[in-house]
Amino acid sequence: MTRNKVALIGGGNIGGVLAEQIAFRELGDVVIFDVVDGLPQGKALDMAAGAPLAAADAKISGSNDYADIAGADLVIITAGLARKPGMSRDDLLSTNLKIMTQVAEGVREHAPDANVIVVSNPLDAMVYTFKRHSGFPKNRVVGMAGVLDSARLRAFVAWELGVSVQDVTALVLGGHGDTMVPLVRYCTVAGIPIGQLLPQSKIDAIVKRTQGAGGEVVGLLKTGSAFVSPAFSAIEMAESILRDKKRVLACACMLEGEYGVDGLYVGVPCILGAGGVEKVIEVEMNADERMLFDASVQHVRTLVEQIS
Numbered sequence: 001m002t003r004n005k006v007a008l009i010g011g012g013n014i015g016g017v018l019a020e021q022i023a024f025r026e027l028g029d030v031v032i033f034d035v036v037d038g039l040p041q042g043k044a045l046d047m048a049a050g051a052p053l054a055a056a057d058a059k060i061s062g063s064n065d066y067a068d069i070a071g072a073d074l075v076i077i078t079a080g081l082a083r084k085p086g087m088s089r090d091d092l093l094s095t096n097l098k099i100m101t102q103v104a105e106g107v108r109e110h111a112p113d114a115n116v117i118v119v120s121n122p123l124d125a126m127v128y129t130f131k132r133h134s135g136f137p138k139n140r141v142v143g144m145a146g147v148l149d150s151a152r153l154r155a156f157v158a159w160e161l162g163v164s165v166q167d168v169t170a171l172v173l174g175g176h177g178d179t180m181v182p183l184v185r186y187c188t189v190a191g192i193p194i195g196q197l198l199p200q201s202k203i204d205a206i207v208k209r210t211q212g213a214g215g216e217v218v219g220l221l222k223t224g225s226a227f228v229s230p231a232f233s234a235i236e237m238a239e240s241i242l243r244d245k246k247r248v249l250a251c252a253c254m255l256e257g258e259y260g261v262d263g264l265y266v267g268v269p270c271i272l273g274a275g276g277v278e279k280v281i282e283v284e285m286n287a288d289e290r291m292l293f294d295a296s297v298q299h300v301r302t303l304v305e306q307i308s
């Protein structure tokens, strides 16, 4: 049985954690691609030399040549600039748009049959850009955002209640920005709705912290943005695709009529398997939730209109 081949486009902070986790969990052989000479090769050599300590036999290599991603089963894209303090994700748009267009051409040429997870920000515009320039079918192009935002909500709820993070489930939908929609009614601790466990004031504070969690890390780090939790979020999606696990995860999916949205990538629950986005799940929303969701969709639409 041959191992999957995973190509990482972008070998920076997130790309480095992705390479390590994918290789050391033996999810696949890893090729790190980056435009900086020596960066992917150096990171790959460091991790490969450490593999005996992780008892992992996956191959890890680095390259500045797209030809080396040939035949990848899965491509994870983190290429692009990260935020600095005071920057919004949308501020990255023009620079990362050019990068994502280049990346789409390279992936289309060398890994035309791959499933693709886009991570780069502004996420909703970047995954849309990759889809448009690659021409890949919508099921094979998905954006990572909701898994991260949901993980943050889960962590904040667990800390407040003093319970295991394992028992908290959450769904954060919509765009990956300040307008994201944590669906509190669907957040539970072992199936118990958090509305039965926390006062509304606490829930409101947790929702607000979730929406600002990315910026909170940027403000503390000052030189970049969160990278471990985003990497682990992409790994959750990658594993479901590579092992055909049919996980139900909040991901940026191309909507064509679902949720009343047509032609945009928006964070919604979906089933992720070997076929990529195998099904978009439409959850019931009340009037308030629907209003927030529609506002978030409008923000995504405005962003995408800027690039169209």
Ligand code: TXD
Residues within 6 Å of the ligand: 009, 010, 011, 012, 013, 014, 015, 033, 034, 035, 036, 039, 078, 079, 080, 081, 082, 083, 092, 096, 099, 102, 103, 118, 119, 120, 121, 122, 123, 144, 145, 148, 176, 224, 225, 226, 227, 230
């Ligand atoms: O939830 C989410 N989706 C977000 C995504 C969570 C956190 C970070 N988010 C975004 O991911 C962030 O705003 C950035 O747009 C990407 C990557 O973040 P990372 O922290 O990994 O940024 P780095 O460390 O700067 O790495 C980016 C790498 C760097 O090594 C560059 O040399 C490389 O991208 N790069 C390129 N690679 C390939 N091709 C091109 N053209 C290119 N340009 C830069």
